[in-house]
Amino acid sequence: xxxxxxxxxxxxxxxxxxxxxxxxxxxxxxxxxxxxxxxxxxxxxxxxxxxxxxxxxxxxxxxxxxxxxxxxxxxxxxxxxxxxxxxxxxxxxxxxxxxxxxxxxxxxxxxxxxxxxxxxxxxxxxxxxxxxxxxxxxxxxxxxxxxxxxxxxxxxxxxxxxxxxxxxxxxxxxxxxxxxxxxxxxxxxxxxxxxxxxxxxxxxxxxxxxxxxxxxxxxxxxxxxxxxxxxxxxxxxxxxxxxxxxxxxxxxxxxxxxxxxxxxxxxxxxxxxxxxxxxxxxxxxxxxxxxxxxxxxxxxxxxxxxxxxxxxxxxxxxxxxxxxxxxxxxxxx
Amino acid sequence: xxxxxxxxxxxxxxxxxxxxxxxxxxxxxxxxxxxxxxxxxxxxxxxxxxxxxxxxxxxxxxxxxxxxxxxxxxxxxxxxxxxxxxxxxxxxxxxxxxxxxxxxxxxxxxxxxxxxxxxxxxxxxxxxxxxxxxxxxxxxxxxxxxxxxxxxxxxxxxxxxxxxxxxxxxxxxxxxxxxxxxxxxxxxxxxxxxxxxxxxxxxxxxxxxxxxxxxxxxxxxxxxxxxxxxxxxxxxxxxxxxxxxxxxxxxxxxxxxxxxxxxxxxxxxxxxxxxxxxxxxxxxxxxxxxxxxxxxxxxxxxxxxxxxxxxxxxxxxxxxxxxxxxxxxxxxxxxxxxxxxxxxxxxxxxxxxxxxxxxxxxxxxxxxxxxxxxxxxxxxxxxxxxxxxxxxxxxxxxxxxxxxxxxxxxxxxxxxxxxxxxxxxxxxxxxxxxxxxxxxxxxxxxxxxxxxxxxxxxxxxxxxxxxxxxxxxxxxxxxxxxxxxxxxxxxxxxxxxxxxxxxxxxxxxxxxxxxxxxxxxxxxxxxxxxxxxxxxxxxxxxxx
Numbered sequence: 001x002x003x004x005x006x007x008x009x010x011x012x013x014x015x016x017x018x019x020x021x022x023x024x025x026x027x028x029x030x031x032x033x034x035x036x037x038x039x040x041x042x043x044x045x046x047x048x049x050x051x052x053x054x055x056x057x058x059x060x061x062x063x064x065x066x067x068x069x070x071x072x073x074x075x076x077x078x079x080x081x082x083x084x085x086x087x088x089x090x091x092x093x094x095x096x097x098x099x100x101x102x103x104x105x106x107x108x109x110x111x112x113x114x115x116x117x118x119x120x121x122x123x124x125x126x127x128x129x130x131x132x133x134x135x136x137x138x139x140x141x142x143x144x145x146x147x148x149x150x151x152x153x154x155x156x157x158x159x160x161x162x163x164x165x166x167x168x169x170x171x172x173x174x175x176x177x178x179x180x181x182x183x184x185x186x187x188x189x190x191x192x193x194x195x196x197x198x199x200x201x202x203x204x205x206x207x208x209x210x211x212x213x214x215x216x217x218x219x220x221x222x223x224x225x226x227x228x229x230x231x232x233x234x235x236x237x238x239x240x241x242x243x244x245x246x247x248x249x250x251x252x253x254x255x256x257x258x259x260x261x262x263x264x265x266x267x268x269x270x271x272x273x274x275x276x277x278x279x280x281x282x283x284x285x286x287x288x289x290x291x292x293x294x295x296x297x298x299x300x301x302x303x304x305x306x307x308x309x310x311x312x313x314x315x316x317x318x319x320x321x322x323x324x325x326x327x328x329x330x331x332x333x
Numbered sequence: 334x335x336x337x338x339x340x341x342x343x344x345x346x347x348x349x350x351x352x353x354x355x356x357x358x359x360x361x362x363x364x365x366x367x368x369x370x371x372x373x374x375x376x377x378x379x380x381x382x383x384x385x386x387x388x389x390x391x392x393x394x395x396x397x398x399x400x401x402x403x404x405x406x407x408x409x410x411x412x413x414x415x416x417x418x419x420x421x422x423x424x425x426x427x428x429x430x431x432x433x434x435x436x437x438x439x440x441x442x443x444x445x446x447x448x449x450x451x452x453x454x455x456x457x458x459x460x461x462x463x464x465x466x467x468x469x470x471x472x473x474x475x476x477x478x479x480x481x482x483x484x485x486x487x488x489x490x491x492x493x494x495x496x497x498x499x500x501x502x503x504x505x506x507x508x509x510x511x512x513x514x515x516x517x518x519x520x521x522x523x524x525x526x527x528x529x530x531x532x533x534x535x536x537x538x539x540x541x542x543x544x545x546x547x548x549x550x551x552x553x554x555x556x557x558x559x560x561x562x563x564x565x566x567x568x569x570x571x572x573x574x575x576x577x578x579x580x581x582x583x584x585x586x587x588x589x590x591x592x593x594x595x596x597x598x599x600x601x602x603x604x605x606x607x608x609x610x611x612x613x614x615x616x617x618x619x620x621x622x623x624x625x626x627x628x629x630x631x632x633x634x635x636x637x638x639x640x641x642x643x644x645x646x647x648x649x650x651x652x653x654x655x656x657x658x659x660x661x662x663x664x665x666x667x668x669x670x671x672x673x674x675x676x677x678x679x680x681x682x683x684x685x686x687x688x689x690x691x692x693x694x695x696x697x698x699x700x701x702x703x704x705x706x707x708x709x710x711x712x713x714x715x716x717x718x719x720x721x722x723x724x725x726x727x728x729x730x731x732x733x734x735x736x737x738x739x740x741x742x743x744x745x746x747x748x749x750x751x752x753x754x755x756x757x758x759x760x761x762x763x764x765x766x767x768x769x770x771x772x773x774x775x776x777x778x779x780x781x782x783x784x785x786x787x788x789x790x791x792x793x794x795x796x797x798x799x800x801x802x803x804x805x806x807x808x809x810x811x812x813x814x815x816x817x818x819x820x821x822x823x824x825x826x827x828x829x830x831x832x833x834x835x836x837x838x839x840x841x842x843x844x845x846x847x848x849x850x851x852x853x854x855x856x857x858x859x860x861x862x863x864x865x866x867x868x869x870x871x872x873x874x875x876x877x
Contacts, residue, residue: 040851043352243858250860251859
C-alpha cells in the first residue's frame with residue numbers, strides 16, 4: 001500500500017502547539033520563552049478576550065522584531081486594567097496618552113525613532129474599538145493616509161466596555177448595550193449603522209490590512225508577523241469577545257470568537273495595498289443562532305415568541321459576508 | 334528617594350497583584366478513563382500506549398512495554414482480538430475509529446523483529462503456583478505470576494502450548510511463528526511447562542506438587558453435538574476437531590461440498606478452512622438471519638469474499654451419504670426461528686457442526702466448595718472459585734469466550750493470586766471517570782480517514798493458509814497512532830498554556846506533569862478547560 005504523507009492528524013495545525021511538532025510549526029504562544037508582554041496580575045475580567053488578544057499580538061510582534069518594539073496605547077479597558085498606578089503588566093516599552101490620539105502618538109514615536117536613526121525599533125499603536133473607530137478615527141485615518149511606519153492593532157469587543165458597555169460604531173445590529181434602547185419592544189442596536197474599520201483601512205490602500213480572532217492563534221500570529229514585514233501604515237483588526245459586555249460565559253471567550261468566524265458574521269481575511277489576498281475559509285459552518293444564543297446581549301431575540309425576523313436579518317448579514325469575501329470556497333471573489 | 338513631580342509610589346509589576354483570589358472555580362488536570370481502555374477485556378491502558386507509539390522511534394518500544402505490562406501477546410492480539418476498544422473509540426463519532434488493533438499488531442511485530450524482551454524484576458516470593466492449561470488464559474496468568482516473583486508450573490494436556498490460539502484459530506488468521514515467538518518469550522522468563530500432561534484431579538496435583546495456589550484454565554475443547562438423525566455412511570464431524578486436526582500431520586479430507594452448521598466465529602473459521610482444504614463449495618447453514626449471527630461481521634464479510642456460501646433461516650433435519658435435508662425457518666415476532674415444514678435437499682460430502690463448545694470439568698470433581706453452573710465454574714471478582722486457593726479463568730468460567738477475555742482473566746487472576754499469597758489486599762485500579770465524546774473539543778482534531786490494512790489476494794485466500802490481513806508499515810502505523818484523540822488525558826498540545834489570558838499556566842514539559850496551574854494568578858475563567866481538545870482539564874468549585 002502507498003505510504004501516507006506523515007502529518008499530525010491528532011490536532012492538525014489548530015492547537016497552540018504539540019509535543020510532536022517541530023518547534024517552527026508551533027505558535028509563539030507555545031514557547032516557554034515567549035515575551036509575555038502582558039503579564040499576570042492585570043485586572044482584566046475573568047476570560048477577557050482583549051487581554052488574550054493583546055498578548056497574542058504583541059508576543060508575536062516581539063518575536064518578529066527581536067524584542068525591538070514600542071507600543072502606544074489608547075484609553076480603554078486594555079489601558080486601564082493593565083496599568084493601575086503604580087503597577088504595570090507591560091513587559092515592553094509602553095506609553096499611554098489620551099483616548100483619541102494613540103495613532104498620532106505612535107506616528108510621533110516612529111518619527112522620533114527615524115530622526116534618531118533607530119528605524120530598527122518598530123512601533124505599534126493599539127486600542128479598543130471605541131478608541132480606534134470612534135474617538136481616534138481622525139488620527140487613525142491621518143496615520144494611514146500619511147503611510148506612517150506604524151502597525152495599528154484594534155482589539156474589537158464591539159462596545160465601550162470599560163465605561164459600562166455603551167454602543168460604539170463597531171457594535172453589531174440587535175446587540176443590546178447600556179445606551180441602545182436597553183428596554184422596550186426593540187432593544188438593541190439598530191440595523192443600518194456602524195462601520196467596518198478594516199474596509200476603511202483598505203480604502204486608504206495602505207500596505208497591509210488584516211482581520212483575525214482569538215480563536216485562530218496560528219492565523220493571528222501569521223498576520224502580525226506578515227504585518228511586520230512591511231514598512232508604512234498597517235492595520236490588524238482582532239475580534240476579542242468580552243464576557244462582561246456580551247453576557248457570555250468566561251470559559252467561552254475563544255469558542256464565541258470561533259463561532260463569529262464560523263457563522264460568517266466576522267470575516268477573517270488579509271489585504272495588501274487595498275486588495276484582499278487571502279480569506280480564512282469557514283471550516284464547519286453554523287447558523288447565526290448558535291453564536292447569538294450564547295450571549296445575553298442577544299437574549300431578547302430568544303424570548304417568547306423568538307424574534308426570528310431579526311435573527312434572519314443577522315443571518316442575511318452573515319450570508320452577505322460569505323458571498324462577499326468567499327468564505328465558503330477556496331478562492332475569494 | 335527622589336521621584337518625579339506628582340509621583341508618590343515606585344512603579345512595579347502587576348505580578349504583585351495576586352488575582353488568584355478572584356477565583357470561584359479552579360482548573361485541575363485529570364486522567365479520565367478513555368473508552369478504549371475501559372473496554373479492553375485484557376485491561377490494557379490503550380490510550381497510554383498509543384501516546385508512546387505516537388512518538389515513533391523509541392516510543393514504539395515504550396508503547397510495547399506498556400502493552401506487556403498487561404498483556405504478554407501483543408502480536409497475537411493484533412491479529413485475533415475482536416477489538417472492543419475500536420467499537421467504543423470516540424473518534425468514530427468524528428470520522429472513523431482509530432485502528433488500535435493494527436497499531437498493536439505493528440508493535441507486536443516490531444518487538445519480534447527487534448527481539449525486545451521483558452525481565453523479572455520482582456524478588457522470588459518462594460511460593461509455587463500451578464497453572465492448568467497452556468492457553469491464552471493460563472499463559473497470561475503464568476506470565477504475570479512469574480513476573481511477580483512466584484514459581485510457576487504449567488500442565489497442559491496437549492502436545493503444544495497455546496490452547497485455542499493454536500488448536501482453534503486457523504493459521505490464515507494467526508501464523509504459528511508469531512504465536513510460537515510470543516509463547517517462547519513467556520517460557521524464557523522461567524515458566525515451567527509440561528506438555529502432554531493431563532490433569533485428572535486438581536486436588537491430587539496440588540498435594541503431589543506442593544503448590545500454594547492453582548489457576549485453572551482448561552478452556553472449552555469439546556464440540557457440542559446436536560442430535561441429528563444420520564444415515565450410517567454420513568460424514569459428520571465437529572468444528573473444534575476439524576480445526577484441531579489442522580495442526581496434525583495429516584490434513585482432514587472433507588470432500589467437494591462441505592456444509593457447516595452454526596452461526597458463530599467457529600463456523601466461519603471451519604467454512605473458510607474447508608475452502609482452503611479444496612472444497613469447491615463451503616456452505617454455512619444457520620437457522621436465523623445474518624444480522625442475528627453471533628459471528629463478527631468482518632469475518633462474515635471475509636468469508637463471503639472467499640466464496641463461502643450462506644444459507645440463512647435453515648435447520649438440518651437429516652444427514653445421509655452425500656446429501657442432507659434442510660428445513661426452512663421463519664422468524665416469529667420475538668425473533669425466534671420457527672419451523673415451516675418446507676424441506677429441501679442439499680448435496681454435502683461432509684457436515685461440520687459448529688454449535689458451541691463445552692468444558693471437560695472432570696478435574697474439579699470433588700473439590701470442596703467449587704460450584705459448577707451451566708457447565709462452567711463459578712468464580713468471584715478475584716477469579717477465585719468457591720474453594721480457597723483455587724482460581725479459574727478463560728473459557729471454563731462464565732464470560733465471553735474470546736482470546737482477549739481469557740488473557741484478561743489470566744492477568745486478573747495472577748494479581749489476585751499474588752495478593753492472596755502475600756496476604757495483602759489486591760491493588761484495585763484507580764476509579765477514573767469516563768471520558769465521553771462530549772468532554773472533547775473536537776474542533777482541534779483534523780479529519781483523518783482510517784488507514785486500511787492490506788489483504789492477501791483472493792486466489793491465495795481460497796487455496797492457501799497464508800495470513801489474510803497484512804500489517805501496517807511504519808509510517809502508516811505512526812499515522813494511525815496519531816489519529817488517537819487522547820480522550821481524557823493530556824497529550825501536551827500547549828492549548829491551556831496558550832489560551833490563558835492571565836499567563837497562569839506553567840509549562841513544565843515532561844510526561845507525568847507537562848503543565849501546572851499558577852493558582853496565584855488563575856482567575857478561574859475556564860477557557861483552558863473549554864479549549865482542552867481531549868477533556869483533560871476539569872473545573873472544580875473552590876472552597877470559599
